[in-house]
Amino acid sequence: MSEYERDSLHRQIMRTQGQLATYSGYDDDGLLSWQRSLAPGSAPVLPGQRPARQGCVTSRDYYWNNHGEVGTIDDGLRGSVVYSYDRSGYLTGRSGQMYDHDRYYYDKAGNLLDNEGQGPVMNNRLPGCGRDRYGYNEWGELTTRRDQQLEWNAQGQLTRVISGNTETHYGYDALGRRIRKATYGRHTGHTARSRTDFVWEGVRLLQENVQQQGWRTYLYDAEQPYTPVASVTGKGESRQVWYYHTDVTGTPQEVTAADGTLVWAGYIRGFGENAADISNSGAYFHQPLRLPGQYFDDETGLHYNLFRYYAP
Numbered sequence: 001m002s003e004y005e006r007d008s009l010h011r012q013i014m015r016t017q018g019q020l021a022t023y024s025g026y027d028d029d030g031l032l033s034w035q036r037s038l039a040p041g042s043a044p045v046l047p048g049q050r051p052a053r054q055g056c057v058t059s060r061d062y063y064w065n066n067h068g069e070v071g072t073i074d075d076g077l078r079g080s081v082v083y084s085y086d087r088s089g090y091l092t093g094r095s096g097q098m099y100d101h102d103r104y105y106y107d108k109a110g111n112l113l114d115n116e117g118q119g120p121v122m123n124n125r126l127p128g129c130g131r132d133r134y135g136y137n138e139w140g141e142l143t144t145r146r147d148q149q150l151e152w153n154a155q156g157q158l159t160r161v162i163s164g165n166t167e168t169h170y171g172y173d174a175l176g177r178r179i180r181k182a183t184y185g186r187h188t189g190h191t192a193r194s195r196t197d198f199v200w201e202g203v204r205l206l207q208e209n210v211q212q213q214g215w216r217t218y219l220y221d222a223e224q225p226y227t228p229v230a231s232v233t234g235k236g237e238s239r240q241v242w243y244y245h246t247d248v249t250g251t252p253q254e255v256t257a258a259d260g261t262l263v264w265a266g267y268i269r270g271f272g273e274n275a276a277d278i279s280n281s282g283a284y285f286h287q288p289l290r291l292p293g294q295y296f297d298d299e300t301g302l303h304y305n306l307f308r309y310y311a312p
Helices: none
Strands: 004-006 012-017 021-027 031-040 056-064 069-077 077-085 092-095 132-136 142-143 150-151 158-163 167-170 178-185 190-199 206-212 216-219 227-237 238-246 252-257 262-268 273-275
Touching: 056 252
Parallel strands: none
Antiparallel strands: 004 012, 012 021, 021 031, 031 056, 056 069, 069 077, 077 092, 132 142, 142 150, 150 158, 158 167, 167 178, 178 190, 190 206, 206 216, 216 227, 227 238, 238 252, 252 262, 262 273
């Protein structure tokens, strides 16, 4: 699927991704400094050499501050994104050349606040964030969000979400892993509009099977177990391989086809929300993976994170 080349410190410096070759370089402190995905016929990359961006399908340069935090990411598709932090290392700002600038505020317990003047969060239960208002039951489980009503079982697992004229049901196995989700029309009988079944390898998502669309099997990096390298999709006898291009955190930023064509690119905000798809391929590509270990549910806007749900 992919071949790797490593340096004398066993760091990955090249990975084949279909027709592309993705190169990585490191600074004197061993931190990731740049990434480049080059098409066939590109000039050879010499050890320690940072290729020019011209002709790259994807490219990223990382600039770190004195505390080992990413200060700036200079991205070939998204432009420069600048990050700021407080003394505790919390992310306080994210500004870029695309979309709005983001500011983040926290109370002393680390709870995210709407604005700098907001008081502390009582009982560690956020009243809301942005346009969202939250309601809770006596167990501290989220029961209302936006126009959604959320229901939980005795094991603390989300089992149903009602949103407008639809409701989505979730099922779990004996180990607590989600193995099924299905969305129904609230007043149109019991036929699912969409259904996805999930297969697991331990606590890592291995495969999803989408009703009438086919299956997708995920392949991961051997050293970063939640960083996707590729996926294989199929329906009937057809098979296709897709390659994932991730940033320093292991979050997918782009996906390319085996021939090197860019089929998906996202604009991921500070806490994992995809603000927009920015690919110009013109074709829809289903890409639900977000921060490592998180799976985006488009029917709710939540991220499934194995034993909990996360609202970015």
